[in-house]
Structure formats: structure tokens, C-alpha cells
Amino acid sequence: MSKKYEETAVIAFNNTNARLQLTQNSLTVLFQELAIHHSDSLGYTLHYLSEEQKGWAITNWHILIDRFPKYGEEVTMQTWSPSCRRMQAERSFRMIDSNGNIIARASSRWIYMDFKRRRPTTISKSMEEDYYSGLESIIKKENYKLPKRDEENLVLEVGLSVRRSETDSNGHTNNTQYITWAMDLVPDYIYDGYHSYDIGVVYRRECYRNSEIIAKTYVKDIAEEKEVITCFLDANDNSIIFCEVATLWGRKD
Structure with a gap:
């Protein structure tokens, strides 16, 4: 059975720029909060992870934007994990407007960390099963490579x-x-x-x-x-x- 987490949100004034559009940073904040709420719903709350001295550390983002929603606009956000095994997981996101159009999508890669030992640690089998969605990545064959600087x-x-x-x-x-x-x-x-x-x-x-x-x-x-x-x-x-x-x-x- 596929597992996808979904929330709706209204774009707040303090998340917009001078043109009253959602900012790039606020988009990633909304996606990050969505990921946290998804983990909360699975029982892996921030309080639980803090007590265990473990947690997720992001290593990569790739975000594609068709348009930035404006102040007061209602959007639907979805997230799911296309893969979760060993020490890392992939997480996909998308933002959908009131007309059903996908206006932003993102792929991300996360490492499961033991913060006490300051190194990656193995994801348990039960955690793998809880996170894995059975769905494809929102950006297929993502390699997260950046262009070279000159x-x-x-x-x-x-x-x-x-x-x-x-x-x-x-x-x-x-x-x-x-x-x-x-x-x-x-x-x-x-x-x-x-x-x-x-x-x-x-x-x-x-x-x-x-x-x-x-x-x-x-x-x-x-x-x-x-x-x-x-x-x-x-x-x-x-x-x-x-x-x-x-x-x-x-x-x-």
C-alpha cells in the first residue's frame, strides 16, 4: 500500500517577498515542516529522536518551480519516500494549487545520523517499512549534481x-x-x-x-x-x- 502524507496551507504574509510571492527559502521551510509532520505521524517525533540522539540530516535538494504562490493562496503539499534503506532515504515533495496544477516539486536526500557519535547510523527494518511509500521519485533519475564553478x-x-x-x-x-x-x-x-x-x-x-x-x-x-x-x-x-x-x-x- 502506498503511503503519501498531505497537508493544506495558506501562504502567510511573512513567507512572501516584496511582490507578495512565496520566497525560495520559505518554500523549503514549508517542505521541511511537511517532512517533520510526516515523521511525527509515523511516531518518529522530534522529541523521540532527540531522546535517542538521532535524526535526519539533509545532504541534497533539487527543487523545480513552475510558479511561486502568492499571499493568501491555498496550496496542497504532499511528501513521500521513494526509497529508505541502510543509512539514507530519498524524499519527494510537491505543491499543488487550487486548480490542481503542480506548481513546485522537489527531490531530496537525507542521512540518518547518530548525533552522539556524530556519524551515520543504520535505519531499522521497521523504520524502513514505515517510511517506504512504494511510489516513484517526483524527479526521476535524480543525481543531485551541480554545475562547476568558474x-x-x-x-x-x-x-x-x-x-x-x-x-x-x-x-x-x-x-x-x-x-x-x-x-x-x-x-x-x-x-x-x-x-x-x-x-x-x-x-x-x-x-x-x-x-x-x-x-x-x-x-x-x-x-x-x-x-x-x-x-x-x-x-x-x-x-x-x-x-x-x-x-x-x-x-x-
């Missing part, structure tokens, strides 16, 4: 320091925070004149409160579109990459 395309380099409000219950920088930073570093002429329709994220290393980060943003022209990559590096050792965010932007109609 130093010739570097347009911006800034320093960041992780604040208390930017960390999660595990003490790590929250995965959605990197998307917030990346969107803030997109040049204005792209953010205002184009629309993002493809977001890829790879999380490579943990960072914590007060961690010092160097963020480098690269812009590449692809026909009439823009490819923007932001790489988050350890300010004390530039060989360490915390996260990379790649976005594709098309011209607004």
Missing part, C-alpha cells in the same frame, strides 16, 4: 558569521539558511528581472554558531538565462566547503 564568473565575495537564530536544534546552521543567504547574494538585476525556476543544493560539511564563512557568488550567461552559484567556504580554511547553492533564472514574462 573563477572567471566570480561577481561577489562576502564574509558571514553564523548567528544563534540561524542554527537548529542540533546546533548546526539550518539547511534552509543557506538558501536565504544565497538569494540575498543574487545580483539585484537578476533577482528583480528574472524568476528562479531551478534550485540545487549540496550540503558538504556542518557549521555552527559563530562559524566564520566566506560566500562566493558566480554568474554565468546561458542563452537568455542566468546561472547563479553561491559557494559557502570556511573562512579559516578555504579548502572546506560547507554548502553550494545553484539556481537557474529565466526572464520574467
